[in-house]
Amino acid sequence: MALRVRVCSMRDIVEGELRAFAVRGVTWPVIVTIVDGEVLACPGVCPHEDVALWDGDLTGATLTCPGHGYRFDLHTGRCAHDPGLELRRYPVTLVGDEIWVDLL
Ligand code: FES
Secondary structure, eight states: OOOEEEEEEGGGOOBTOOEEEOOTTOSSOEEEEEETTEEEEEESBOSSSSOBSTTSEEETTEEEOTTTOOEEETTTOBBSSOTTOBOOOBOEEEETTEEEEEOO
């Protein structure tokens, strides 16, 4: 069974910008953004080391970590620098204007 939590509403996010939202019981905030009209969500921490990703750069669907510059595709989670690393992506459900993500 999925652990679905409400993270934010559509008016809290902007296409092409990384926004981070604290979720009760979760250590790192959840990042939510819009890429090509699609709402995407991922953990706020880099899978390489514990560095906050919301301070990274988002160009198209590519999120560049501020830690060591690794690039992650937000559609696939793949890391361009290290194929062994993957950024989790949380399934997103829109309920009216509200954005819910499945953490598990
Ligand atoms: S901490 Fe993100 S690339 Fe190293």
